[in-house]
Amino acid sequence: MITLRNIQKTFNRGQANEISALRSVDLTIKDAEFVVLVGANGSGKTTLLNVIAGAILPSEGRVIFDQEDVTLLPEHQRSRWVARVFQNPLGGTAPDLSILDNFRLAALRTQKKGLRIGINQAFKAKVKDRIALLGLGLENKLQQPIGSLSGGQRQALTLLMCTMDQTDILLLDEPTAALDPKSAEIVMGTAENLIKELKLTTVLITHNLQDAHRYGNRLIQMAEGQVIRDLNQAEKENLKREEMFAWFG
Amino acid sequence: MIFYLTALVLGLCLSAMGLGIFITMKIFRIPDITTDGSYTLGAVVTALLLAAGWPLPAIVVITALAGAAAGMITGLVHTRLKIDALLAGILVMTGLYSVNLSLLGRSNLPLSDANTVFTLFPLFSNPVLNELIVGLFFLAILAGMLAYVLRTDFGLAMRATGNSESMTRALGINNDRMKIIGLSIANSLTAISGFLVAQYQHFTDINMGIGIVLVGLGSVLIGDALISWLGIRKIGWQLLFVALGGILFQLVLAVALSLGIDPAL
Ligand SMILES: Nc1ncnc2c1ncn2[C@@H]1O[C@H](COP(=O)(O)OP(=O)(O)OP(=O)(O)O)[C@@H](O)[C@H]1O
Ligand SMILES: [Mg+2]
Numbered sequence: 429m430i431t432l433r434n435i436q437k438t439f440n441r442g443q444a445n446e447i448s449a450l451r452s453v454d455l456t457i458k459d460a461e462f463v464v465l466v467g468a469n470g471s472g473k474t475t476l477l478n479v480i481a482g483a484i485l486p487s488e489g490r491v492i493f494d495q496e497d498v499t500l501l502p503e504h505q506r507s508r509w510v511a512r513v514f515q516n517p518l519g520g521t522a523p524d525l526s527i528l529d530n531f532r533l534a535a536l537r538t539q540k541k542g543l544r545i546g547i548n549q550a551f552k553a554k555v556k557d558r559i560a561l562l563g564l565g566l567e568n569k570l571q572q573p574i575g576s577l578s579g580g581q582r583q584a585l586t587l588l589m590c591t592m593d594q595t596d597i598l599l600l601d602e603p604t605a606a607l608d609p610k611s612a613e614i615v616m617g618t619a620e621n622l623i624k625e626l627k628l629t630t631v632l633i634t635h636n637l638q639d640a641h642r643y644g645n646r647l648i649q650m651a652e653g654q655v656i657r658d659l660n661q662a663e664k665e666n667l668k669r670e671e672m673f674a675w676f677g
Numbered sequence: 678m679i680f681y682l683t684a685l686v687l688g689l690c691l692s693a694m695g696l697g698i699f700i701t702m703k704i705f706r707i708p709d710i711t712t713d714g715s716y717t718l719g720a721v722v723t724a725l726l727l728a729a730g731w732p733l734p735a736i737v738v739i740t741a742l743a744g745a746a747a748g749m750i751t752g753l754v755h756t757r758l759k760i761d762a763l764l765a766g767i768l769v770m771t772g773l774y775s776v777n778l779s780l781l782g783r784s785n786l787p788l789s790d791a792n793t794v795f796t797l798f799p800l801f802s803n804p805v806l807n808e809l810i811v812g813l814f815f816l817a818i819l820a821g822m823l824a825y826v827l828r829t830d831f832g833l834a835m836r837a838t839g840n841s842e843s844m845t846r847a848l849g850i851n852n853d854r855m856k857i858i859g860l861s862i863a864n865s866l867t868a869i870s871g872f873l874v875a876q877y878q879h880f881t882d883i884n885m886g887i888g889i890v891l892v893g894l895g896s897v898l899i900g901d902a903l904i905s906w907l908g909i910r911k912i913g914w915q916l917l918f919v920a921l922g923g924i925l926f927q928l929v930l931a932v933a934l935s936l937g938i939d940p941a942l
Contacts, residue, residue, distance in 0.1 A: 543830075546830045
């Protein structure tokens with residue numbers, strides 16, 4: 429369970445370009461809840477995700493996982509619970525390392541990276557099987573530097589990397605924005621299966637209203653750093669697509 | 678011929694530093710100027726301990742630790758005080774100049790000809806060949822160890838840190854800690870070059886490190902050109918090519934000198 433209590437974030441406080449990216453966000457996300465987060469550009473969605481992940485320290489408020497107050501815990505320690513796909517496809521992978529090396533590190537997200545060579549035949553086979561699930565033909569390119577792949581391919585792999593190690597919370601920031609429609613379909617389908625199978629507590633940011641309508645069991649809309657709509661599963665199911673389009677009209 | 682062999686041995690001695698600069702420059706993308714100071718530090722520590730009659734294995738270890746400490750300070754200044762890496766290196770290098778001078782107590786110290794690392798294995802009657810063997814031995818050990826470490830899970834984490842900090846943070850890696858460790862390893866390798874060169878040229882001079890970072894950068898640039906030209910991906914091979922770059926650098930210098938190019942030109 430993720431609890432956000434009175435979260436505020438002001439960038440460049442006291443300067444001419446001061447901006448309130450988040451103004452008092454209170455939110456409780458239950459275990460295995462799949463929240464879809466929508467809102468206009470600059471409404472604070474990515475900032476909210478960064479506050480949950482620990483990449484940004486809120487100016488005010490608390491972040492609580494289950495009973496544990498993690499507000500002051502830096503991102504690399506919060507990774508024990510949190511896996512994420514960044515809005516920027518370059519953010520989640522190390523371009524010069526091979527696909528296999530990237531997956532090895534992802535498989536150790538919650539563990540110590542020790543002085544032993546961890547990539548063996550069994551690990552290779554496991555990664556190959558996982559990647560084959562995507563059906564993008566990347567399973568035969570394990571030794572290739574991940575930077576030589578397209579942004580969409582990297583984004584799809586980053587999603588798989590999230591589940592290489594024990595995960596409670598999955599944060600997806602526009603994971604399919606860089607993908608063509610077919611790959612986007614594959615990635616969202618894969619994500620949905622993984623989320624259900626592993627009972628992950630998920631926050632998905634998307635500008636694709638079809639996806640927002642189709643996936644998840646809670647729908648939140650943000651505007652100007654605040655939550656302005658919060659629909660539970662039943663409300664979301666009853667929501668007509670045209671109604672949702674009208675939110676952005 | 679001897680002239681070129683000498684350049685070759687010097688290249689081998691300096692290749693440890695090349696490996697260190699490969700770590701800072703290619704893996705972490707940090708321009709680390711601490712090198713000038715930690716190289717001299719290695720030579721100073723070596724000269725003092727040799728003069729005091731310490732055994733060579735102990736001297737290597739202490740030299741490496743001294744270099745690591747220098748790198749660690751640069752790393753701490755850079756990460757904790759949030760000072761630009763280049764400036765942090767310059768600060769520590771400048772500080773090391775005073776440290777080296779007060780350690781040595783004077784501006785240079787000759788080393789006795791007996792009992793250097795190069796006279797340990799008198800396999801051949803020609804001393805240059807023995808020096809070559811020792812140089813190769815050190816390169817093989819250091820490059821071998823580094824190649825192993827860089828292939829481990831820890832090494833992958835280190836290589837990823839210089840590549841994508843957002844990724845490594847999200848995967849539970851403490852980037853600051855990695856940089857501190859990386860700078861420590863790099864400068865301990867540099868100090869080992871100081872250890873070797875001091876014994877090779879039979880003296881330690883307080884100014885011997887000035888500008889040495891350029892030699893290291895040159896080696897890495899030559900090595901890197903070969904690596905991308907040949908498309909080498911295996912990290913162990915990359916390290917060997919960096920060492921080769923260092924040797925080529927010295928050979929080119931030797932050729933330039935033998936052509937009679939006036940160094941004062
Ligand atoms: N590091 C930062 N420094 C200064 N301002 C920032 C920073 N990060 C975000 N902002 C500002 O905070 C506001 C919210 O940004 P955020 O990235 O959270 O928006 P978003 O909802 O994710 O938008 P988009 O849909 O375009 O991704 C924006 O006005 C942005 O300019
Ligand atoms: Mg965003």
